Amino acid sequence: QKEVEQDPGPLSVPEGAIVSLNCTYSNSAFQYFMWYRQYSRKGPELLMYTYSSGNKEDGRFTAQVDKSSKYISLFIRDSQPSDSATYLCAMEVNQFYFGTGTSLTVIP
Amino acid sequence: DAGVIQSPRHEVTEMGQEVTLRCKPISGHNSLFWYRQTMMRGLELLIYFNNNVPIDDSGMPEDRFSAKMPNASFSTLKIQPSEPRDSAVYFCASRPWDSNNSPLHFGNGTRLTVT
Numbered sequence: 001q002k003e004v005e006q007d008p009g010p011l012s013v014p015e016g017a018i019v020s021l022n023c024t025y026s027n028s029a030f031q032y033f034m035w036y037r038q039y040s041r042k043g044p045e046l047l048m049y050t051y052s053s054g055n056k057e058d059g060r061f062t063a064q065v066d067k068s069s070k071y072i073s074l075f076i077r078d079s080q081p082s083d084s085a086t087y088l089c090a091m092e093v094n095q096f097y098f099g100t101g102t103s104l105t106v107i108p
Numbered sequence: 109d110a111g112v113i114q115s116p117r118h119e120v121t122e123m124g125q126e127v128t129l130r131c132k133p134i135s136g137h138n139s140l141f142w143y144r145q146t147m148m149r150g151l152e153l154l155i156y157f158n159n160n161v162p163i164d165d166s167g168m169p170e171d172r173f174s175a176k177m178p179n180a181s182f183s184t185l186k187i188q189p190s191e192p193r194d195s196a197v198y199f200c201a202s203r204p205w206d207s208n209n210s211p212l213h214f215g216n217g218t219r220l221t222v223t
Contacts, residue, residue, distance in 0.1 A: 034211050043112070043199055043214035044151075088151070095164070096141075096212060100150035 003027055006089055006099030015108050019076040023089035023099045026070065030091040033065050035074045038086045038101065047087075048074065079106045110134075112215035114200050120221045126188040129218045131200030132181055139205040141212060142175055142185050145197045154198075157183065158205045190222045 006023045013019055021035075032051055036044035048063040050056045056063045064073040072091075076083055084106050089099040113132040121127055133140045141156040155165040160177045168175070172191070177183040187194055197219050201212040 032211075036214075041216075041219070043201075043216045044212075045214070046211050049211050090211075092211075095153065095156075098151040 003097040004089060004091060004099045007102055008100055010103040010105065012105045012107060013079055015079060015081060015106055017079050017106070019079050019083070019104060021074040021087050021102050021104070023072050024070055025072075025091055025097075027091075027093065028067070028070065029093045030097075032092040033063070033072050034090040034092070035063055036088045036090060038088060044088055081106050081108050112200055112202055112213055114215035114218050116218055117216065118219045120223065121190055122223055123191055124189045126186065127190045127220060129185040129198050129220070131183045131185070131215060133183070133200070133202030134213055135181070137202035137204055137213070138180060139203050140177060140183050141201040142183070143199040143201065145199060145217070151199070154185070192222045195220055195222050
């Protein structure tokens, strides 16, 4: 079983939709949870970084962590074409573990 | 902050040739990581350094791969001899080592094609 599981998609939504991206994990020792956005032919860039269970909001983005269910989510409100990218979840305990990424396309 | 700088951006080489990828981490970051990304396997950690010392190289595929960090501002990943299955995007990332609350910062990668 992989440490981190992420649905690769692809996911296609109309502009303005609410997007939900999810990851599950197996290691209850994970302490830090991240979401990275990766545009085509670019490196991953950090979007959200959380430590505890609960929600963290930053503009149109909300990161949610449920440690009891070993489940994290990223919500994007009012999605824009510029949000079209691959989103990777990542977790850390001693080292980083990445999901394989979900490809998102927002259609104008 | 110039970010993590990698060179070259693209490398096309023939099987059997030596390939050297270069990385300059963010100033002040003393942990450096080399990752490989493919469609099939996603991001794979190859090796990471703390204060220029290799800590974990268990992800290096085989002896054809080697990495060095001669000083705090420069690292290389070398493949000799290269093979077509090495074709991938190679990322370098850095972060402050002594921070428990710091994510990785990635460069824009080197896209390697071995024919």
